[in-house]
Amino acid sequence: MQLSSFSSALAAFAALFLGFFLPTTLLQGPGTRLTYRIRIMEPAATGPRMLASGSVSGSLDTEMRLTLRSDSAEIEALFQVAPVGDTVNLGAEFFTRRRVARSRRGLALWEQDTYRRLVRLTWSDTARVYPFGSPPRSSASRASWIELVLERDFTGGETRPAEEQLADSLHDFRLEAVVRPRRARVTLNLVRGDTVSGPRPMDLVREEPARLVQLVLGRRVTTLEVSLVRPAPARSVRDRVLALDADVVCLRVAPPDGSRPVGVLCGRLTNVARRLPLPTGDTLVATLAWPGPR
Amino acid sequence: MTDVTGGGAGGTHESWLVQIDAELDGELSLVERAALAKHLATCSHCAGARASQLEVRVALARSAGNPHAFVVPRPTIRAGTLALWVAVALGSGLLAGWLAYSRWGGPGGSLEDTRAAIVVQ
Numbered sequence: 001m002q003l004s005s006f007s008s009a010l011a012a013f014a015a016l017f018l019g020f021f022l023p024t025t026l027l028q029g030p031g032t033r034l035t036y037r038i039r040i041m042e043p044a045a046t047g048p049r050m051l052a053s054g055s056v057s058g059s060l061d062t063e064m065r066l067t068l069r070s071d072s073a074e075i076e077a078l079f080q081v082a083p084v085g086d087t088v089n090l091g092a093e094f095f096t097r098r099r100v101a102r103s104r105r106g107l108a109l110w111e112q113d114t115y116r117r118l119v120r121l122t123w124s125d126t127a128r129v130y131p132f133g134s135p136p137r138s139s140a141s142r143a144s145w146i147e148l149v150l151e152r153d154f155t156g157g158e159t160r161p162a163e164e165q166l167a168d169s170l171h172d173f174r175l176e177a178v179v180r181p182r183r184a185r186v187t188l189n190l191v192r193g194d195t196v197s198g199p200r201p202m203d204l205v206r207e208e209p210a211r212l213v214q215l216v217l218g219r220r221v222t223t224l225e226v227s228l229v230r231p232a233p234a235r236s237v238r239d240r241v242l243a244l245d246a247d248v249v250c251l252r253v254a255p256p257d258g259s260r261p262v263g264v265l266c267g268r269l270t271n272v273a274r275r276l277p278l279p280t281g282d283t284l285v286a287t288l289a290w291p292g293p294r
Numbered sequence: 295m296t297d298v299t300g301g302g303a304g305g306t307h308e309s310w311l312v313q314i315d316a317e318l319d320g321e322l323s324l325v326e327r328a329a330l331a332k333h334l335a336t337c338s339h340c341a342g343a344r345a346s347q348l349e350v351r352v353a354l355a356r357s358a359g360n361p362h363a364f365v366v367p368r369p370t371i372r373a374g375t376l377a378l379w380v381a382v383a384l385g386s387g388l389l390a391g392w393l394a395y396s397r398w399g400g401p402g403g404s405l406e407d408t409r410a411a412i413v414v415q
Contacts, residue, residue, distance in 0.1 A: 075410065094410050113405070119412045126415040134411050 036064040037149040056173040058161035069172035072099040075131045087241040092117045093241045189285040205227040223255045308332045
């Protein structure tokens with residue numbers, strides 16, 4: 001009983017120490033690089049055999065999307081981490097499809113399922129993910145599993161996302177880094193007929209107060225208020241669970257008096273031009289792209 | 295006319311055999327035929343005797359030169375044999391199902407069993 005209260009006090013002291021005295025920049029600062037290291041294993045007669053491997057790395061808010069397909073099942077998962085001191089909470093949103101039968105007309109019938117898993121582990125621990133259910137009870141089982149190791153390194157600000165992947169051709173396996181942009185490079189032009197204003201590039205931060213921008217077309221100056229806003233949640237369950245629209249941002253365009261917006265342009269950061277007709281008869285052309293590394 | 299009540303429902307097999315003979319000769323009234331049919335439905339012995347009588351008459355008719363005379367063949371599978379086959383089929387189906395379940399598992403199982411699991415080593 002006494003030992004239990006002593007260990008509780010020790011844990012509370014450690015939590016206080018971690019929370020108040022350890023600089024958070026040391027644990028989660030911009031110089032920290034997170035790496036998800038993945039190996040897909042299969043049981044074999046001589047021991048486990050590696051089918052594929054890969055890694056995804058980036059800043060601490062980088063997420064990893066994993067896709068694994070076979071003839072009868074599709075597993076898609078989005079892994080996220082939340083560092084807590086020397087441990088890390090690993091969360092995974094799963095979206096799975098399994099072939100269950102054939103219809104009377106010979107078409108495959110699939111069932112799909114969405115669920116979430118959460119475990120806590122220390123850095124460099126190995127987590128085994130059994131994508132087709134609980135760990136097999138008998139050694140004769142042929143079910144494959146995924147080994148996931150979370151690592152963090154202290155790097156000098158080099159936190160651009162990176163992907164590496166090695167797989168044999170028999171398995172459909174894909175790893176993707178998912179990064180939600182905090183900033184976007186926006187280039188604006190004003191177009192009327194065959195006259196185009198000079199490009200007006202700018203870096204916008206999401207949810208930042210709106211910015212005034214002046215575009216000159218001919219001798220006329222048009223002033224607009226632009227801001228980067230969060231897009232509406234995805235309608236499909238799969239898009240929402242797997243964050244397939246993570247790199248979509250929306251540009252809200254309003255007149256300078258802050259009244260009703262003229263329109264909202266949404267798109268991926270792919271440097272593709274999108275057009276918005278203005279009440280003045282001009283057309284606003286905006287391209288959205290990833291900002292350059294800082 | 296034969297006395298149905300005397301040798302009928304409460305009568306012996308011999309009296310029913312006489313009735314059968316009379317029926318095949320077309321000598322029974324409608325009421326007597328009904329009483330005989332009721333008895334044949336419950337008495338396999340008399341039903342067999344009637345079938346034998348019919349076979350004999352058909353054989354006699356054929357030998358007398360009537361080529362259209364024929365008799366419906368008796369069912370070769372008896373009720374007991376049929377029941378035995380049904381029991382064997384049910385038993386083997388159950389055995390095959392049990393073997394398949396122990397080898398490959400059931401068709402569904404609980405949903406949670408099919409979901410991914412994360413185990414920290």
